Amino acid sequence: MSNTSNELRLDVDQAFLGLVDEAPGRYYFSAAPHLCRPDRMLYGGTAIAAAFAATERLTGRPSIWQTTQLIGTTEVGARIDVAVEVLAPGYRTSQVQVTGSVDGRTIFVSLGAAVTPNPDGHDGQIEEFIDVPPPEECPQAAFVEPANGWFVGLEGRVALDEDDLRNTRIWTRFEDGQPWTAARLAYVADVIPIGVERGLRDLGVGLSLDNTLRVGEIRQTDWVLLDVRAQQAHGGYCHGSVHLWTRDGHLLGTGSQTAKMTRVDFESLCRVPSPTGE
Amino acid sequence: MSNTSNELRLDVDQAFLGLVDEAPGRYYFSAAPHLCRPDRMLYGGTAIAAAFAATERLTGRPSIWQTTQLIGTTEVGARIDVAVEVLAPGYRTSQVQVTGSVDGRTIFVSLGAAVTPNPDGHDGQIEEFIDVPPPEECPQAAFVEPANGWFVGLEGRVALDEDDLRNTRIWTRFEDGQPWTAARLAYVADVIPIGVERGLRDLGVGLSLDNTLRVGEIRQTDWVLLDVRAQQAHGGYCHGSVHLWTRDGHLLGTGSQTAKMTRVDFESLCRVPSPTGE
Structure with a gap:
């Protein structure tokens, strides 16, 4: 299957997270049930997903790395504000910091990068696939x-x-x-x-x-x-x-x-x- | 060989990096030649080393994780200010953000954690050592x-x-x-x-x-x-x-x-x- 275009990717993530644009680099979403853990608190995987989506939304570039530090959490239904700051804008690389907060209280901080891949750059998979049965089996x-x-x-x-x-x-x-x-x-x-x-x-x-x-x-x-x-x-x-x-x-x-x-x-x-x- | 005490570890790192205490959570060091690359710019490994050392110095706990984003660099001889902020202080876990700067310009940001290990907590090595000749050979x-x-x-x-x-x-x-x-x-x-x-x-x-x-x-x-x-x-x-x-x-x-x-x-x-x- 072919790669996903930038635009489609942004739409898919927006639908998945329910991300709303407020201003460039400023977004919010609601801690919907599918984004929370069984104890009704925000799931850590949601925080890093929001960091990827918000970074790509602001920069228009695919994000190739995020490290999201989980400092606090919040309950189902809370509004989570997501702010992206470009710490270093580059010709190919945007280095960002993303902050997630609820009522002004920081619940996660993410460091990451979004890039324009260089078609002539280093490319290739080095790790070998493992021996594993297909999902059907x-x-x-x-x-x-x-x-x-x-x-x-x-x-x-x-x-x-x-x-x-x-x-x-x-x-x-x-x-x-x-x-x-x-x-x-x-x-x-x-x-x-x-x-x-x-x-x-x-x-x-x-x-x-x-x-x-x-x-x-x-x-x-x-x-x-x-x-x-x-x-x-x-x-x-x-x-x-x-x-x-x-x-x-x-x-x-x-x-x-x-x-x-x-x-x-x-x-x-x-x-x-x-x-x-x- | 036995483990290294907290105090000895702090001294070793301070000597290695030349870290100077300014105030709790505020340190500086000089980009000495052994901390720079052959092109005389600060080595990335130095930035994460400083993040570990400064985190341990402030919290008094071993730091078990740092992710250090390298935003800029600086030349041999520059003074690098290192500031540690505890984002979430916990009974066992201090979650921190560390910022390195030169003349007020941020050159690295690090997210990390320092902890008091729980002697009754989950413990053990899961990955197996690889087959490798000893250094003498x-x-x-x-x-x-x-x-x-x-x-x-x-x-x-x-x-x-x-x-x-x-x-x-x-x-x-x-x-x-x-x-x-x-x-x-x-x-x-x-x-x-x-x-x-x-x-x-x-x-x-x-x-x-x-x-x-x-x-x-x-x-x-x-x-x-x-x-x-x-x-x-x-x-x-x-x-x-x-x-x-x-x-x-x-x-x-x-x-x-x-x-x-x-x-x-x-x-x-x-x-x-x-x-x-x-």
Whole structure:
């Protein structure tokens, strides 16, 4: 499939996030249910998605990198103001800082870049695709029951090898069938703590300190493979990365993340009645 | 070897960078020759090192993550002011923003965190060490002749497999024999574009847009392995990661980076007269 034009990409992100233009570099959106976690607080993946979308909207260039620091959160329904400042405008590169706030209180800060790719510049994929079954051969992922819409628009297929705890692999796609954008990739890439828990056999939930995504050429694909590579945890804080692949092995980008881990009683959390009432 | 105490770590970094205390959260240092590139401009690895050191100095906690966006640079000898702001002070986690400036002009911005590790928290290394010869069996690395001191205090040993262009591995150590700190690891981790050029067989130099480092438990080691994993380049911009290992395979941390690549005429650059004049 062909690449997505700048204009289409901006429209897709605007529809996904509900972003409203106020002035150049000033936007706002509402913390809609699909942008929040099951506890009805803003999802970290939404913050980095908004940073990508707002950066591209102001600069008119694809954003190839954002690191979004999550300082606070807010509830479903809140209005989130997003301000983009170009710290260094360049011939090919716009270096930006993005601030998200609620009633003047900063909830995230993002550093990033948007660029005009040089057709004669360095180009090529160095990392090799991994050996993974296609989504059609993988069982459906049991995402947490979406109490308030989170993940309601996403499908998942579990592609992981049960004996390989180091690598956690999940195919995902949006049910809306809209194209992949950097913002939508960033939204689904906020999964690294899941791989760390699994790698350590130590259940818990991760509170992200940041979400980072570095994006290459965005080629369209139906399913995206989230190839989580858990690295380590120390003193309750974990690090890891996630490679995002198209179905046929093009590397769309790579995320990384640091999170604070908290142990939770999953047994009671997961005691969801089955359809047969068992 | 045992871990390094907080106090010793602060002293080592202060000596390495020449950091001077002005007020809590306000520091400055001079762009000494060993902190600059061969072209006499500030080295990106120095900026992230200063962000780690200043964060730890203010908070008194080890910093486990910094993402440093490089907006501008400055020349050898300039005074660089470093200001640390705690955006979110927590019981265990201080989330910070660090700004580096020269005469009031911002040259870098860093987002990061410093934490008090929880002894009962999630802990463990998930990534496995790679198969690599020890530094004693590796040839000396031919770093660029240090015109002005850059890398003058560093030794290198090339541990890479010539047939494996995807992975570039270099052992390094400081000649001063001082302990490794997050700041000193960040300084040596600014090497990812070298792996990308090699992976693409397309020579060039990288202008870093950022340096990111996520740090685990810092155990002491003489040599540190820089295990560079080049990911991709598109339109002249590249992404990759670097794992930092102790000699015996403890994962000290993982860096990642986005850089703008520029082709250079290496043949003329490298035409350095040999000792015999040939």
